[in-house]
Each structure stands twice: as structure tokens, then as C-alpha cells.
Amino acid sequence: MWEYSDKVREHFFNPRNSGPLEEANGIGDVGSIQCGDALRLMLKVEPETEIILDAHFQTFGCGSAIASSSALTEMVKGMTLDQALEVSNQNIADYLDGLPPEKMHCSVMGREALQAAIANYRGEEWSDDHEEGALICKCFAIDAVMIEDVVKANDLHTVEEVTFYTKAGGGCAACHEGIEEILAKVKAERAGPGEVSPPPACPATPEAPRPPSAKLTLVQKIKKIEEVLESVRPMLQRDHGDVELADVQGKKIYVHLKGACSGCMMEAATLGGIQQKMIETLGELVQVLPSSHMPVEA
Amino acid sequence: MTPIYLDNNATTRVDPAVVEAMLPFFTEHFGNASSIHAFGSEVGKALKKARSQVQALLGAEHDSEIIFTSCGTESDSTAILSALKAQPDRNTVITTNVEHPAILTLCEWLEKEGYIVHKLKVDKKGRIDMDEYKSLLNDRVAVVSAMWANNETGTIFPVVEMAELAAAKGIMFHTDAVQAVGKIPIDLKNTKIDMLSLSGHKLHAPKGIGVLYLRRGCRFRPLLRGGHQERGRRAGTENSASIVALGMACELAQQKMDVENTEVRRLRDKLEKGILSQVTHCFPTGDVTNRLPNTSNIAFEYIEGEAILLLLNKMGIAGSSGSACTSGSLEPSHVMRAMGIPYTAAHGTIRFSLSVYNTEAEIDRVIEAVPPIVAQLRKLSPYWTDKGPATNPEAAFAPTYA
Numbered sequence: 001m002w003e004y005s006d007k008v009r010e011h012f013f014n015p016r017n018s019g020p021l022e023e024a025n026g027i028g029d030v031g032s033i034q035c036g037d038a039l040r041l042m043l044k045v046e047p048e049t050e051i052i053l054d055a056h057f058q059t060f061g062c063g064s065a066i067a068s069s070s071a072l073t074e075m076v077k078g079m080t081l082d083q084a085l086e087v088s089n090q091n092i093a094d095y096l097d098g099l100p101p102e103k104m105h106c107s108v109m110g111r112e113a114l115q116a117a118i119a120n121y122r123g124e125e126w127s128d129d130h131e132e133g134a135l136i137c138k139c140f141a142i143d144a145v146m147i148e149d150v151v152k153a154n155d156l157h158t159v160e161e162v163t164f165y166t167k168a169g170g171g172c173a174a175c176h177e178g179i180e181e182i183l184a185k186v187k188a189e190r191a192g193p194g195e196v197s198p199p200p201a202c203p204a205t206p207e208a209p210r211p212p213s214a215k216l217t218l219v220q221k222i223k224k225i226e227e228v229l230e231s232v233r234p235m236l237q238r239d240h241g242d243v244e245l246a247d248v249q250g251k252k253i254y255v256h257l258k259g260a261c262s263g264c265m266m267e268a269a270t271l272g273g274i275q276q277k278m279i280e281t282l283g284e285l286v287q288v289l290p291s292s293h294m295p296v297e298a
Numbered sequence: 299m300t301p302i303y304l305d306n307n308a309t310t311r312v313d314p315a316v317v318e319a320m321l322p323f324f325t326e327h328f329g330n331a332s333s334i335h336a337f338g339s340e341v342g343k344a345l346k347k348a349r350s351q352v353q354a355l356l357g358a359e360h361d362s363e364i365i366f367t368s369c370g371t372e373s374d375s376t377a378i379l380s381a382l383k384a385q386p387d388r389n390t391v392i393t394t395n396v397e398h399p400a401i402l403t404l405c406e407w408l409e410k411e412g413y414i415v416h417k418l419k420v421d422k423k424g425r426i427d428m429d430e431y432k433s434l435l436n437d438r439v440a441v442v443s444a445m446w447a448n449n450e451t452g453t454i455f456p457v458v459e460m461a462e463l464a465a466a467k468g469i470m471f472h473t474d475a476v477q478a479v480g481k482i483p484i485d486l487k488n489t490k491i492d493m494l495s496l497s498g499h500k501l502h503a504p505k506g507i508g509v510l511y512l513r514r515g516c517r518f519r520p521l522l523r524g525g526h527q528e529r530g531r532r533a534g535t536e537n538s539a540s541i542v543a544l545g546m547a548c549e550l551a552q553q554k555m556d557v558e559n560t561e562v563r564r565l566r567d568k569l570e571k572g573i574l575s576q577v578t579h580c581f582p583t584g585d586v587t588n589r590l591p592n593t594s595n596i597a598f599e600y601i602e603g604e605a606i607l608l609l610l611n612k613m614g615i616a617g618s619s620g621s622a623c624t625s626g627s628l629e630p631s632h633v634m635r636a637m638g639i640p641y642t643a644a645h646g647t648i649r650f651s652l653s654v655y656n657t658e659a660e661i662d663r664v665i666e667a668v669p670p671i672v673a674q675l676r677k678l679s680p681y682w683t684d685k686g687p688a689t690n691p692e693a694a695f696a697p698t699y700a
């Protein structure tokens with residue numbers, strides 16, 4: 001069974017604002033019964049102020065789909081439409097104290113329903129470009145469609161490159177076979193029967209950071225390491241954790257994981273993600289290890 | 299409130315008598331059966347007894363036809379890979395599209411390796427077409443692998459007849475019988491089945507022990523090579539405590555076979571009727587006239603299975619579901635899709651699987667608990683109105699995208 005937070009359970013067992021809303025003037029329907037998830041969001045908007053006076057939902061779906069819908073209605077009540085459009089799927093997940101990676105799509109559906117309902121109120125057309133594939137990387141919640149798109153757009157050929165561009169495969173590494181299969185499939189399509197694949201014309205892609213030409217001094221290196229830790233800190237803090245640098249010994253970087261991060265089941269994945277960033281930033285292969293692995297001074 | 303466990307096709311509790319039988323093999327009888335001293339020979343005798351207990355439940359002709367493995371999956375992989383390796387001139391596997399992933403995932407990998415896999419289709423009750431099956435039997439087929447009983451619906455395949463048809467063409471026959479062993483009578487010596495997989499934890503033995511039955515004379519290549527254990531057919535020091543436990547569990551299963559097919563069946567039927575008579579827009583899946591006595595799989599339309607399970611769990615009732623969300627995949631169960639169960643129902647399938655430990659009072663409690671749970675979720679569903687399902691559910695709910 002999934003590890004749902006208490007908040008998810010609570011919203012599932014006691015959903016707020018469920019059922020039809022008679023006076024709704026903005027309705028968003030997303031999902032379908034085929035997918036196993038369908039959400040109708042109904043908003044009652046005050047025309048003068050564009051404030052959402054009431055929000056209701058009807059959902060066909062699993063526990064986290066119902067909890068995400070319930071959370072969404074609570075979150076947007078009292079907001080103006082412009083404020084509501086700022087609500088991201090991550091905000092919905094955070095409101096529920098997190099969702100399992102396989103269930104993040106429930107929060108995405110919530111955000112889409114919100115966009116659809118607001119578009120409906122404003123008389124706009126809303127179309128979605130979101131397509132979901134089978135979940136490949138469970139550490140970073142990256143699905144097959146996303147990996148395939150990035151592989152095609154950037155002409156990627158190795159698992160390392162895929163990890164570099166999408167993070168997929170940067171944690172426990174169990175999905176590398178799955179990533180290799182996607183690479184093989186794209187490669188086969190590129191070759192195509194009797195077709196020559198065009199040379200990759202100046203790709204409109206983020207440029208891969210080049211390894212710094214000169215070797216870094218230790219001080220420069222530690223500065224860069226601190227920058228990387230600084231950049232991941234907000235993500236960890238959102239999960240009630242934190243990280244700090246303990247020591248640097250050659251190619252080994254020791255860090256303290258603190259708060260909710262220490263002893264967390266995702267510790268290996270977190271360190272893997274940080275390590276990937278370190279390698280990108282420093283331009284050299286380094287290992288990021290928990291401070292508990294530091295050699296004891298003689 | 300004591301919890302009610304109706305998920306015995308997933309795993310079972312280890313019978314207290316089984317625990318008692320196995321415990322000494324962690325402590326005083328810890329020896330290695332291969333050793334010459336007394337510590338080892340005690341264990342050797344116990345393994346021999348366990349082997350004959352398994353032999354008796356399966357109706358195998360010889361006790362040497364029983365090979366202990368680590369689980370049902372290992373037995374399945376060993377059987378199919380052995381058949382291919384031992385007959386290099388044959389490159390085809392016939393199976394069905396409702397098998398357990400232990401078979402299907404292996405077959406997908408075999409296809410990538412260049413082998414040919416034919417998956418038999420099933421009809422809306424989960425039955426295969428014997429004419430299609432017959433038409434596929436030829437001298438390129440290395441092995442047929444068909445489950446004895448389906449884990450989701452309990453539907454029983456005619457494996458005895460299928461094995462005879464295969465044997466007539468000189469083709470090996472394997473059956474994944476992890477759900478059938480201990481629930482319905484099996485008498486292998488009077489069949490043409492060459493290989494059979496079973497798993498201890500499905501019949502009140504612990505997890506981590508399985509068996510591959512291998513008919514004497516069936517050509518074989520081991521999966522694990524090393525020591526001489528299991529006559530060199532499965533190397534690795536014997537898991538003696540679990541083997542003893544499985545032996546005991548098989549003996550108990552044989553004693554309780556009648557109860558399983560009378561009392562357990564009666565309770566299952568009562569549960570199913572009790573739910574179907576109170577809840578509209580739901581139906582049992584699979585072949586209800588030919589299935590395991592302990593399994594009932596009911597599809598509830600317009601609601602989703604995981605949500606049902608969470609609410610059942612809150613009432614202390616454990617079941618399982620074929621919905622996509624329960625497994626984290628994007629599609630509902632392959633078994634439900636193979637039977638052509640509409641999406642409006644496939645996401646809402648719930649499997650109740652009983653054991654001899656369930657009581658009448660428990661079943662009464664479940665019959666009482668289910669209808670309000672279904673009503674509660676339907677009230678939340680955009681496909682449902684006060685009066686029943688939206689007249690045209692697909693039109694009533696018109697998403698901007700699908």
C-alpha cells in the first residue's frame with residue numbers, strides 16, 4: 001500500500017466541498033474514465049472582483065485523486081482568479097504534506113482542472129499538452145514520455161546524458177534498463193527504413209555545462225560545492241529536511257543530512273541527485289557521501 | 299474490531315502448526331543436510347519427509363520429481379528457460395495473456411531475445427479457445443505454459459486436457475499452479491503435465507519457499523548450477539526450515555481440501571450474493587461456474603478500486619484491486635482488459651479471496667460494510683447522479699482532454 005501522509009488520508013476520508021455546485025459559473029472537466037482518474041471542478045466566481053466564493057469537486061479516482069481534489073477546493077476559495085492560476089501542482093502536493101511519486105499526477109490533474117475551470121469562466125478555450133507515460137524513474141518521478149521527448153529533442157545517446165537532462169536514473173539506478181530501452185527505441189526510429197537521419201542541426205537546447213578548463217583550487221571548489229548545496233536546500237526544506245557540508249577529501253564530498261532527510265528512505269536518491277549536480281557544476285567525477293561514512297581520524 | 303483478511307490469493311498467514319514444525323530447524327536442527335554428522339542427517343530425514351508430503355498433495359508418482367526452489371517465480375523461470383535450453387531446435391513458447399507477471403514479463407524478455415511467444419486470448423469470462431490452442435501446436439513449440447487457476451478471478455483453465463494435446467504433439471507442458479495447489483484436488487501422475495510451479499506462502503507456509511515439479515524423464519537444464527542439492531537440479535543449500543514448513547502445510551492442505559471446497563465455497567458464495575443483491579451496477583468477473591472455491595472478483599462500476607480498498611481498510615477489511623492506481627501503472631489489470639471488461643468497471647474491480655480461517659461472522663460484517671462504501675464513492679463520482687449512473691456517462695462528463 002502507498003505511504004500516504006496523514007493529511008492525504010484525512011482529506012480522502014473526509015473530503016471537503018464534494019458534490020455538485022448549483023451556482024457554479026466556471027466548470028473544468030479533466031481526465032477520463034479510461035485513465036482511471038476524472039475530476040470535475042466547479043467554481044462560483046464573483047464577477048466584479050473575480051474572487052472565488054465557493055469551489056466544489058466530483059472525482060472518480062483513487063485516494064490521492066480525491067484528496068488532491070478536496071485540497072484544491074480548500075486552497076482556492078477566497079483567491080482571485082489570477083491568484084488561483086499561480087497555484088502549481090507542487091503547491092497542491094505540499095498542502096497535503098507530499099504525495100508518492102507515482103501519485104504526483106493526481107496533483108497535476110488538480111492544477112489542470114483549475115486552469116480548465118478558469119478558462120471556462122472566462123469563455124476561453126483551454127487545451128492541454130500534457131501527456132503521461134509509464135513511470136520509469138521512481139526516485140525523481142520521471143515518466144517514459146518525458147524521457148523520450150527529451151532524448152529526441154536533444155539527440156541523447158547514453159543513460160548518463162538522460163540523467164543529465166532529466167534527472168531520471170540519477171538515484172537508485174534501478175531504472176537504467178528502462179532508460180536503455182527508450183534510447184534503443186528512439187535510435188531505431190531515427191534510423192528509419194531507408195532514411196538517413198539528418199545531422200543534428202544546431203540544437204535549440206540548454207547548452208551542456210562544459211568542464212572548467214583550469215583546475216579549481218580547493219577554495220574555489222568548496223565555494224562551488226556550497227553553491228550546489230544552496231540550490232538544493234529549498235527542495236529539501238520543503239520536505240522538512242536540510243543539508244550541510246561536512247568535509248571534502250579529494251573526490252569525496254561528505255554532507256550532513258538533517259531533519260526529515262536523515263534516515264529518510266529516499267536518502268540514497270537525495271544524495272544521488274546532489275552528486276549529479278556536483279558533477280555537473282565541478283566538471284569532474286566526485287562522490288557525495290553521508291557524513292557518517294567519514295573515515296575516523298586516527 | 300478484529301481485522302478481516304480476505305486477500306489470501308496475495309499471501310496467507312502461516313498456520314501455527316506449520317510454525318511449530320519449522321522452528322526447531324533454526325535452532326537444534328540447524329545442520330546442513332549435506333553433512334555426514336548427526337547434525338546433518340537429522341535435517342536430511344526431515345527434508346525427505348517434507349518431499350513426500352508435497353508429493354502426496356500433488357499426486358506425483360516419485361518424490362524425486364519434487365524440486366525445492368525459493369518461490370513460484372523461480373520455479374516458473376526455471377521451467378520455461380529449461381525447456382528452451384534443453385530443446386535448442388525449438389524457439390516458440392505458447393502461453394495465455396492472463397498469466398501472472400512471473401510468466402508474462404519473462405515471455406516479453408524472451409521475445410526481445412528473439413524467441414516467438416504466442417499468447418492465447420481469452421473470452422469475456424476468461425476462457426481460452428481450445429481450437430486456437432490446437433492450431434498453434436507444432437514442432438517449433440518448446441513449451442506450453444498455462445496457469446491452472448487465475449489469481450485475479452479464480453477462473454480454472456483445462457490444463458489436464460491442454461497437457462494431453464501438447465503431449466500428443468511431443469510438446470512439453472508447464473503450469474503455474476500457485477493459486478490452485480491446496481485449493482483444488484491435483485493428481486499429477488494421472489496427467490501429462492511435465493512441470494508445475496507452486497509457492498509456499500499461498501498455502502499457509504512461509505514466503506521464500508517454492509517447488510518445481512518435474513516429471514521423471516522430462517529433459518531439464520538447471521537455472522542455478524553449483525552444489526549437488528536437489529540432485530544437481532537446483533544448487534544452493536536447502537532452506538530446511540521452510541522446506542519442513544511447506545511439507546507440513548501441504549499435509550494440512552490435504553486434510554482441509556474438503557472444507558475448502560464446501561465451507562469456504564459456501565462462505566464465498568454467500569459473500570458474493572450478499573453484495574450483488576444489495577449493490578446495483580456491479581457484477582462478478584471471470585467464469586463463475588468454473589473457478590477456485592475461495593475467490594470472488596466483483597467489478598463496481600463508476601468508482602475506483604483503490605478508493606474502495608482504503609475505505610474497506612478503514613473498516614478493518616483487507617481485499618485487493620485490479621485498478622491502475624493500486625499498482626502505480628497507467629492501465630487497469632491485464633486480466634480485466636484481456637476479458638474485455640469495460641473501463642467503466644475495470645478500474646473498480648475488487649478481489650475477495652478467502653481461506654479456511656474465515657468465519658461466517660466475518661463474511662456477514664463484509665456484506666454489511668460494502669454497500670455504504672460503494673454508495674459513498676459513487677456520490678463523489680462525476681459519472682453518477684442521485685438516480686444512478688449518468689444516462690450517458692461518456693457524454694455527461696465532457697473533459698477538455700481525454
